Amino acid sequence: MVTKLRLIRNGNQCRKYRHAAVAAGFFFVAMAFLVVYKPRSLAVPNFGFRASIASPDSGSNMVNGEDHARNSLASGRNDDKQEEAFSENYYISDSKKESGREFKDTTMSNQERIMHVELPIVSNYTAPMQLAAGEAIRRRKPLCDVSDPRVDICEMSGDIRITGNSSSILFIEPPAAARPPEQWRVRPYPRKGDDTCLGGVRQFAVIARGDGPRCTVEHGDVPAVVFSVGGYTGNLFHDFTDLLVPLFVTARPFHGKIQFVVADWKSWWINKYLVVFRKLTDYPLMDLEQQSAGQVHCFKQVVVGLRAHKEFLIDPVRSPNGYSMVDFTRFMRSAFSLERDTLSAANSSHPPRRKPRLMLIARKQSRAFTNVPEIVAMAEELGFEVMVAEAEAGSDLARFARVVNSFDVMVGVHGAGLTNMVFLPANATVVQVVPWGALEWIAMLDFGNPARAMGLRYVQYSIGIEESTLRERYPREHAVFTDPMSFHRRGFAVVRSTFMVRQDVKLDVKRFRELLGKELGHMIQ
Known part of the structure; x- marks a missing residue:
């Protein structure tokens, strides 16, 4: 009799274990489903713990997905502001930039933002690198972009020095940059590859190094655009497709606060289009060969070359502020x-x-x-x-x-x-x-x-x-x-x-x- 009771009790316990095993199986299947398909539903309440990546301040342009690094000259941002932004470790997801347009995520809750880990934004400068002495430096991109089939463009922000009647443009590196010398040779006229045309265009050496001649003319916060009026100027079509349209695309975003530095000066050509220049800039044009001979002009921002897209055309997708030929x-x-x-x-x-x-x-x-x-x-x-x-x-x-x-x-x-x-x-x-x-x-x-x-x-x-x-x-x-x-x-x-x-x-x-x-x-x- 005792043996029979023990068998009944053992059978009941086995059944209980089987039920517990089935319940545990359902639980693990449900958890697996949530982990794979709805991971955010597993977010735990915030008990005062903070994410390991600092979230950007709500007023930052980085939060709205605005990449100002690419158009730093047009927006007026200087190097100090860029360094400040990166020193605060701002990050943004690459998925928030689509076709250069602003993307604002309004679907994520505050809790989801806390748990969300995002990728760093692509910029002209990388995030700070820690040196052995605990010192941070910025690694910048090359001064010039020679990837465009139509024109080479150099963009610089910092300490830039242009000597009159010279073919050198110097970018003075900060003492802590610890970079090897950098040099580019460009002809600032948008007919890249046309040797006949570029034969009449001055070639500039754009050089990054740690020292340079003393400044004699300070231009303050006024940026400069360096370009040539050599090439095919004098032919009406080339006057527009090679110079006037690119000048509009390059200089118009500055709303007149721009200094034109002109190489291969032709007085008759400048006078012919003087009304156009007066509409583009508030400052007299600078003749690099004659008026500036012997002077060292110092700028904080310089563009060497003109932005050109297609023959006698503006690509609104590539131009600042979406400019088009209708605007021109x-x-x-x-x-x-x-x-x-x-x-x-x-x-x-x-x-x-x-x-x-x-x-x-x-x-x-x-x-x-x-x-x-x-x-x-x-x-x-x-x-x-x-x-x-x-x-x-x-x-x-x-x-x-x-x-x-x-x-x-x-x-x-x-x-x-x-x-x-x-x-x-x-x-x-x-x-x-x-x-x-x-x-x-x-x-x-x-x-x-x-x-x-x-x-x-x-x-x-x-x-x-x-x-x-x-x-x-x-x-x-x-x-x-x-x-x-x-x-x-x-x-x-x-x-x-x-x-x-x-x-x-x-x-x-x-x-x-x-x-x-x-x-x-x-x-x-």
Whole structure:
């Protein structure tokens, strides 16, 4: 009997152990699920313990995900502030920076922020390194960025010294930097790789070292931009795509508080665009060769070179403050005090409506119209008021800009004269006549894409063989007509000499009339 009772008791205990084992199994499965799929639900209450990584102050720009290191010159931050930020061990998650836009996390609770470990922000300087003596130094990035295919840019903040009539720009390292000497050679003109162009551009040595000549001119907190007006200056298209557009992108964020340091000075060129410079800077331009000879100019911030994106274009994603070609043309109309901002504004301010005005850009050398009187007569029959013009290199640009701004349509063969479209009111029309030779891609690159980016209506007209004077030079079975792309495969120099230098245009006025008629109808609507 006793034996039977012991067997019953042992059986009951086994059943209890089995139930406990099943319960424990469910518990561990549930915990495993939470650990894998909902780890934040396991956060423990805060009992006064602090995270090992100091959380940034709520007023810090780092909390909002703003990376000022990349645009330190534009924002006005100096090295001392950068060092201060890093000395406080501020951190931010990389996931909070997307396409350069600010990201604010509003979904995390205070408790989650305490338990959240984030990665350090990428900056121009690394976090402090502890030396044997307990001393911290900053490791900076290289002074120059030569990765862009169009231009080399050097950006410096600290003690920078520029000696007049010299080709050296010195960055004076702090005594505790303990870095080996650093040297870069750059030509501050955005035509990288074009040896013909850069042959007329001064080369600068940007050097980082521990000492330098004594300062004779202190510029205080005014930053400097160093650039050259050598290269292809004098060609209207290159004046804009190589210098004026990049100058706008580089200097506009400083709102006039910028000193231009000019190499390869050309007085006639500076005077031609003086109204533009006066709009960009509050300070006289510095002639590095003449006015500054023998002087040592000291700055706290310097940019060597100009920011350039694409041919006659601004990339809003890469430009400070999201500047675009619409902003640039608005700036140019303001600089030259032009009356009309948009075509629609002109219609309402001049009742009754006058005839639409058409400017025909007539080149005098290559790619010239050979039947200008016929083109003018045809356009006038359609109802246009027509003017034939071409801006010369030495012409009064301010006067010509006012003339261009009074027109509604600009027509011209591919060439520098079409650059004047920057003075047209928004919504005006640009008609580019493309010579024979499969040049459509060049036409779009130089003027088609820029025109659309400026807020202009763009129309492209490609001529036929019968409209090209090349038929007077070559038989119809020649590769010039049967396989023009074969010339492209031999390089741009061959393309230029064959299709751009030795070709003029006799426009088919009947065919072109159809195009102008459609544009006139569009304007009336």
